[in-house]
Amino acid sequence: EMQLLESGGGLVQPGGCLRLACAASGFTFTTYAMNWVRQAPGKGLEWVSGITGSGDYTYYADSVKGRFTISRDNSKNILYLQMTSLRAEDTALYYCAQGPLFDSWGQGTLVTVSS
Amino acid sequence: DIQMTQSPSSLSASVGDRVTITCRASQDISNYLTWFQQRPGKAPKSLIYAASSLQSGVPSRFSGGGSGTLFTLTITGLQSEDSATYYCQQYSRYPYTFGQGTNLEIK
Numbered sequence: 632e633m634q635l636l637e638s639g640g641g642l643v644q645p646g647g648c649l650r651l652a653c654a655a656s657g658f659t660f661t662t663y664a665m666n667w668v669r670q671a672p673g674k675g676l677e678w679v680s681g682i683t684g685s686g687d688y689t690y691y692a693d694s695v696k697g698r699f700t701i702s703r704d705n706s707k708n709i710l711y712l713q714m715t716s717l718r719a720e721d722t723a724l725y726y727c728a729q730g731p732l733f734d735s736w737g738q739g740t741l742v743t744v745s746s
Numbered sequence: 747d748i749q750m751t752q753s754p755s756s757l758s759a760s761v762g763d764r765v766t767i768t769c770r771a772s773q774d775i776s777n778y779l780t781w782f783q784q785r786p787g788k789a790p791k792s793l794i795y796a797a798s799s800l801q802s803g804v805p806s807r808f809s810g811g812g813s814g815t816l817f818t819l820t821i822t823g824l825q826s827e828d829s830a831t832y833y834c835q836q837y838s839r840y841p842y843t844f845g846q847g848t849n850l851e852i853k
Contacts, residue, residue: 666842675831675833675845675846675847676784676790676833676835676844677781678841690840690841693747693841719853728790730761731837732780732792732795732837733780733790733835734792736789736790737789738789
């Protein structure tokens with residue numbers, strides 16, 4: 632069964648850093664592009680970042696470009712999102728999603744940026 | 747960036763009704779459009795991809811249409827479990843963008 636499990640969320644001060652992880656199982660990880668999508672409390676969905684299956688190409692929303700870095704470890708079937716210079720507006724539930732069509736999603740990990 | 751605009755923002759309908767949600771793209775995205783359903787407290791679920799292709803396991807009462815800049819999601823024979831927020835998303839080019847969502851309430 633295909634599964635995505637996010638981890639690494641928590642409370643962090645403005646300007647701080649956090650690394651999210653998404654452990655994938657039940658499918659051939661290397662053949663799928665992967666994405667991060669976030670949802671601020673009570674708000675809609677916002678695509679954050681994407682990465683190709685090989686990891687050769689990465690893409691970012693303007694709101695996080697230069698602060699967030701997406702990467703993947705295909706030997707461990709894990710997707711990462713390194714977040715730096717965090718702001719209050721980065722507070723959200725962060726989901727990882729499979730493939731270019733976002734076929735499957737994890738349950739999310741909550742990031743709260745507050746002093 | 748491509749802007750995605752959904753209408754209406756919310757609607758209320760009864761079990762058995764037929765409802766249509768519209769999504770408009772700010773530029774031509776061909777058929778690179780997906781529809782998602784998100785129930786309260788749950789992760790989004792993909793319903794339709796390539797504008798009109800039904801994801802595996804999704805009931806046939808859901809259908810999608812359109813191409814270019816105008817798209818629709820139609821639910822025929824509403825069920826109580828269809829109460830949710832629906833989002834369109836374009837994957838024609840980066841950055842991918844979502845519509846603002848349509849909240850569907852079942853009376």
